[in-house]
Amino acid sequence: MNRSFKDDFNMMSMLLIPIGVAINIVGFQIANVLRLPIFLDTIGTILIGVVAGPWVALLAGLITNLINGIFNPVYFPYAITSMAIGLGVGFLSKAGMFKNIIKTIISGIIITFIAVIVSAPITVLVFGGATGSTSAILTATLLASGQEIWGAVFASSFVFEIADKIVSALIVYFIVRKMSDRYLSKMNYGLLYMKRGGK
Amino acid sequence: MQKNFIQQLHPMTKFFFALFLSAAVLIIPGHLFSFLGFAILLLIAVAAGVVKEFLGTVMKALLFLLVIIFLMQLFFYPGDHVLGQWGIFKWTEEGLNYGLTLSSRILAMGSAFILFFRLTEVRDFVKSLEDAGLPPMGAYVVLSTLQIIPEMRRHANTIMDAQKTRGVETEGSLLIRAKAFIPTLTPLILSSISSTEERAITLESRAFSAPTKKTSLHKLTKSTADRILPFVYITILVGLILWRILT
Numbered sequence: 001m002n003r004s005f006k007d008d009f010n011m012m013s014m015l016l017i018p019i020g021v022a023i024n025i026v027g028f029q030i031a032n033v034l035r036l037p038i039f040l041d042t043i044g045t046i047l048i049g050v051v052a053g054p055w056v057a058l059l060a061g062l063i064t065n066l067i068n069g070i071f072n073p074v075y076f077p078y079a080i081t082s083m084a085i086g087l088g089v090g091f092l093s094k095a096g097m098f099k100n101i102i103k104t105i106i107s108g109i110i111i112t113f114i115a116v117i118v119s120a121p122i123t124v125l126v127f128g129g130a131t132g133s134t135s136a137i138l139t140a141t142l143l144a145s146g147q148e149i150w151g152a153v154f155a156s157s158f159v160f161e162i163a164d165k166i167v168s169a170l171i172v173y174f175i176v177r178k179m180s181d182r183y184l185s186k187m188n189y190g191l192l193y194m195k196r197g198g199k
Numbered sequence: 200m201q202k203n204f205i206q207q208l209h210p211m212t213k214f215f216f217a218l219f220l221s222a223a224v225l226i227i228p229g230h231l232f233s234f235l236g237f238a239i240l241l242l243i244a245v246a247a248g249v250v251k252e253f254l255g256t257v258m259k260a261l262l263f264l265l266v267i268i269f270l271m272q273l274f275f276y277p278g279d280h281v282l283g284q285w286g287i288f289k290w291t292e293e294g295l296n297y298g299l300t301l302s303s304r305i306l307a308m309g310s311a312f313i314l315f316f317r318l319t320e321v322r323d324f325v326k327s328l329e330d331a332g333l334p335p336m337g338a339y340v341v342l343s344t345l346q347i348i349p350e351m352r353r354h355a356n357t358i359m360d361a362q363k364t365r366g367v368e369t370e371g372s373l374l375i376r377a378k379a380f381i382p383t384l385t386p387l388i389l390s391s392i393s394s395t396e397e398r399a400i401t402l403e404s405r406a407f408s409a410p411t412k413k414t415s416l417h418k419l420t421k422s423t424a425d426r427i428l429p430f431v432y433i434t435i436l437v438g439l440i441l442w443r444i445l446t
Contacts, residue, residue: 011408014336015395018344022351023388030355030383034369034376047388063344070316072260073309127264128301130271143275144288171381175388183392 005055012186013052020044020060021067038164045086046111046172050098051179051187054090061086077126081119088114093189104173108166115161120153129153135160205247209425210319210327217311219432224307226439230296233303240307240314249317256313257306265302272298321345326417335413339402351391359383 023044031040045064049057061082068075088111092098097107123129129149130136135156142152176184176193184190205213220240224233244253278293322342329338362382363369369379402408 009336011399011403012395014340015398015402016392017340018347019388019391019395021344022347022391023384025348026351026355026387027384029352030359030380033359034379036377036380037373040380043384059340063341066341067344067348069312070321071256073312074260074264076312127305128268128272128297129275130267136267136271140271140275143271149275171384174381175385178385178389179392183396186396 008053008055008188010188013048013056013188016048016052016187017056017060017063020048020057021064023047024060024064025068038167040164040168040171042082042085042115042165043168043171045082046089046168047175049086049089050093050172050176051184051190051193052090053094053188054087056188057086057090058083059086074127077122078119080122081115084114084118085111090189093192096192098169098173098176099192101170101173104169105166108169109162111169112158112162112165115165116154116158120150120157123153123157124149203247205243206318207422208428209419209421210324211331212425212428213315213319214324214327215429215432217315219436220311221308222436223439224304226436226443228300230299230303233300233307236307237303237310240310244314244317247318249314253310253314253317256317257310260313261306261309265306268305269298269302272301322417323419326415326419329415330419335407339407343398347391351387354390355383355387358386 021044024041025044027043028039028041031038042061045057045061048060061084062079065075065079065082069079089107092107092110097103097110129143129152130139138156138159139152142155143149147155179190179193181194184194220236224236227233241250241253244250273290273294274288276291276294276297278291280292281289282292282295283290325333325338325341329335359369359379362379367379367382368375370376
């Protein structure tokens with residue numbers, strides 16, 4: 001598929017952005033209500049990346065963090081992480097990496113690496129190694145046992161991200177499977193996931 | 200809501216002030232000025248009559264984070280001047296200084312943006328961005344997102360209640376609670392995306408994507424203060440940078 005940058009931004013995919021952002025925020029809240037140990041706050045971004053492509057997902061990630069930032073400015077620097085996740089998922093989807101369960105799990109691992117590599121420098125440089133989340137305790141433990149700050153932050157965020165991102169990718173995979181062909185045919189990358197009629 | 204002088208300023212003037220304060224805090228070394236910056240923000244909040252909301256959000260969003268950041272730097276920042284020791288933890292003068300600098304900077308910058316959003320309605324801010332060149336589609340996306348979130352939250356609660364009625368367990372062990380996530384989220388997402396089509400038709404039928412200049416019912420005006428203040432910020436910033444280079 002050869003699509004230019006501009007083709008990705010049609011009316012249908014732009015209207016998917018508010019939905020995706022709301023899924024990110026509401027998904028996080030449902031996970032909180034159910035007291036799950038993972039965040040599940042990128043499901044919307046991943047979903048948009050899969051069906052609408054990298055650039056729309058990048059925008060969705062940005063808007064998610066800007067809106068969360070209205071109430072908690074700590075989210076602003078991490079907008080770069082969300083944007084990188086969206087971009088990465090879009091390219092993975094383009095390469096057909098969400099077509100079956102095994103590939104989706106591999107995608108989840110790749111997304112984890114993207115998230116950790118982009119967010120760890122922000123955590124170290126902007127916040128000196130710790131944010132208010134639970135992973136700060138792990139970072140502190142690793143530091144106390146004599147680890148370098150970079151190693152400690154990378155290791156602790158990796159532990160907390162990997163389950164979150166793989167589960168999110170799997171949830172998106174099952175939801176895309178349940179979308180109707182009629183809807184998918186209107187999305188830029190929907191053709192890849194249609195049950196019939198795809199090339 | 201009765202609006203006072205500060206709230207009536209143009210959104211961009213207030214936004215530039217948040218950026219200006221953040222830049223000033225980064226230019227000036229040490230933690231004293233950053234705490235002063237927070238005091239200035241507090242005074243503005245009092246003058247604008249939003250001090251309660253402002254302090255509430257600062258406490259909720261930043262207080263815990265700042266304590267963690269301060270302790271991390273205090274104990275783990277590399278330094279030689281040991282001030283005290285407790286078990287394997289020891290704190291140094293360098294750690295204390297860096298901890299104070301970092302946490303005071305984050306306090307000042309974070310609360311600058313918190314104050315900005317307490318003083319400005321998002322609708323006005325998006326409109327001012329649109330005046331500055333943001334495409335109308337972008338403005339629509341941001342504003343409709345803000346509208347959809349509470350709508351979807353209500354919808355999620357409804358779905359959760361409905362699934363409970365059907366016998367989906369939401370209490371119990373981790374596995375049981377995790378299994379309740381999918382039956383809540385899937386109907387929520389599938390029903391929300393089916394509504395995008397109606398939105399697209401509604402927008403198109405009002406010629407939203409027509410390549411003409413859009414008119415708006417909502418208008419923002421600039422007062423004299425809005426024209427002068429940005430120049431004041433820039434002058435002070437240039438002065439601060441010169442002072443840092445020369446001394």
